[in-house]
Amino acid sequence: MTEQQLPRATRCLAITHVRALMLAGSLICGLSVNTMATPTSQNENNNRAAFEAAQEAPWQEAMVDSGLESWQDRWFVDGHKATLKNLPNGLYYSAGPIADDHASHAVLWTRQSFEGDLKLEFDYTRMDTIDHYVNIVYLYATGAGPAPYVEDISAWSDLRQVPYMRMYYDHMNLLHISFAAFDNDPKATKESAYIRARRYPRSLFEGSFNKMEIKPDYAAVGLFEPGVQHHVTVIKRGNELLMKVQNPDEERYYQWDLSDVPNLNKGRIGLRHMNQRAGIYKNITICQAEPLSE
Numbered sequence: 001m002t003e004q005q006l007p008r009a010t011r012c013l014a015i016t017h018v019r020a021l022m023l024a025g026s027l028i029c030g031l032s033v034n035t036m037a038t039p040t041s042q043n044e045n046n047n048r049a050a051f052e053a054a055q056e057a058p059w060q061e062a063m064v065d066s067g068l069e070s071w072q073d074r075w076f077v078d079g080h081k082a083t084l085k086n087l088p089n090g091l092y093y094s095a096g097p098i099a100d101d102h103a104s105h106a107v108l109w110t111r112q113s114f115e116g117d118l119k120l121e122f123d124y125t126r127m128d129t130i131d132h133y134v135n136i137v138y139l140y141a142t143g144a145g146p147a148p149y150v151e152d153i154s155a156w157s158d159l160r161q162v163p164y165m166r167m168y169y170d171h172m173n174l175l176h177i178s179f180a181a182f183d184n185d186p187k188a189t190k191e192s193a194y195i196r197a198r199r200y201p202r203s204l205f206e207g208s209f210n211k212m213e214i215k216p217d218y219a220a221v222g223l224f225e226p227g228v229q230h231h232v233t234v235i236k237r238g239n240e241l242l243m244k245v246q247n248p249d250e251e252r253y254y255q256w257d258l259s260d261v262p263n264l265n266k267g268r269i270g271l272r273h274m275n276q277r278a279g280i281y282k283n284i285t286i287c288q289a290e291p292l293s294e
Contacts, residue, residue, distance in 0.1 A: 047253035051244055054237040059119050059287035063112055067091040067282030071108075078160040079106035082273075090282030092127070095273035099186060104275035105163040107138070109153070110286070114140075115266045119287040120234045126180055126226045127278040132188040134181035135277055137234055138270035141174040144201045153268060163272075169200045169209065173264060176200060176212075177234060177243060180224035180279070193220040195254055197241055199261040214241070214256045223252065238292035239263075265291055 065074050067090035077084065081096030081104050096104025118139060143149040148156045149171040160167050168174075176198040183192040197214040205211035224230060228247055235242040236258075243254040269286060273279070 044253060047242070047255040050240060050255050051233075051235065051242045051253050054235045054240060054242055055119075055233075057117065057119075057237060057289045059289050061285065062114055062288045063110065063284075063286040065091075065284040067280070067284065074111055075108050076111060076154065076157065077106060077108050078157060078163045079103070080161050082106035082108075083278075084108070087280070090123070090125075090280040092278070092280050093271070093273065094127070094278035095275050097276060099276055101275050102164050103162045105165070106273050107160070107163055107168075108271045109141070109157075110269045111154075112286075113266065113268050114286060114288055116291050117237045117265070117289045118235070118269075119289070120269060120285075121232065122284040123229055123231050123282045124180070124224075125229045125280045126224050127280055128276060129226050130182075130276045131190045131192070132182045132184055132186050133274035133277055134178045134184070134272075135274070135279065136181075136270075136272035137177045137179060137232075138168075138172075138268075138272060139175040139177075139234070139236060140264035140267035141172050141270055142267040144171050144173050144203070168272075169198075169202050169212065172200050174200045174267065174270075175236065175241060175258075175264060177241070179220075179232065179243075179245070180277070181220070184274075191221055193223065194218060195220045195243070195245075197256045199258075199264075204262065214258065214261065216256075218254050220245075220252075222250075223247070237289070 063074065068086055068088070071084050071086055071091050079095065083092070083094040085092040093108060095106040098104045120137065120139070141153055142151045143153050143156065148159065150156065153172065178194065178196045181194055181196065182188050182190065195218040198212040199214060200212060202209055202212060223245055231246045233244045239257060239259040241256040241258055245252050271281070
């Protein structure tokens with residue numbers, strides 16, 4: 001039986017296990033002196049256990065994009081300075097080239113909307129060498145209202161062709177995870193690398209941008225080095241937001257408790273690059289599952 005003949009739910013789980021086996025095999029065949037990092041604290045053990053439990057949900061495949069076919073079939077873009085090219089090794093996606101230029105930001109949105117608990121997986125290779133500014137995963141994006149910021153964000157995409165950050169954190173309902181992220185200060189170094197979750201819009205938190213953060217923050221020093229492929233998995237399951245980042249040398253797990261923020265379970269998925277950030281994406285898989293009962 002081929003992969004395409006497998007039931008969609010089975011295929012969604014099989015993809016994850018095959019990737020893990022391939023990575024392990026490449027390390028053995030290459031006689032690598034590096035070993036996969038294992039959790040060294042109780043918190044890290046808890047993060048890993050929570051992720052592995054959520055991985056076993058009855059996931060149903062909803063969208064697959066190898067990164068090799070025409071990106072316009074599954075995505076639309078905010079930001080007229082973005083560059084998108086399907087290459088033999090995946091989808092090359094770059095924001096505009098000008099530092100501190102709002103028009104040089106970009107967001108790549110799924111045309112499809114998703115509902116229920118979600119699992120997003122993709123391979124990401126950083127193609128810039130800028131140790132400042134951020135990349136972001138957006139989950140469950142809908143307009144927060146009132147008009148013109150209606151629920152269907154594609155209906156007001158013309159207002160985001162200059163993708164000011166405030167257009168998103170003031171006018172959208174969504175969950176946000178910063179990855180391959182650094183301080184915005186152009187003098188920042190790679191030691192400022194972090195991973196951070198937020199809930200939009202800002203109006204839910206007394207108008208405070210900082211209060212949108214969902215604790216804890218995580219340092220990410222050593223991850224997302226230019227030219228190194230990383231496999232990223234993000235899961236929203238019930239009141240848990242979970243993330244795993246894996247490269248040929250290590251894997252790290254992250255967890256956030258969503259029980260104190262309003263729940264989201266419907267909307268689009270987006271990938272944001274701030275100005276000057278670029279990467280190659282491939283093997284993008286989005287799976288859905290019925291939400292856990294309250």
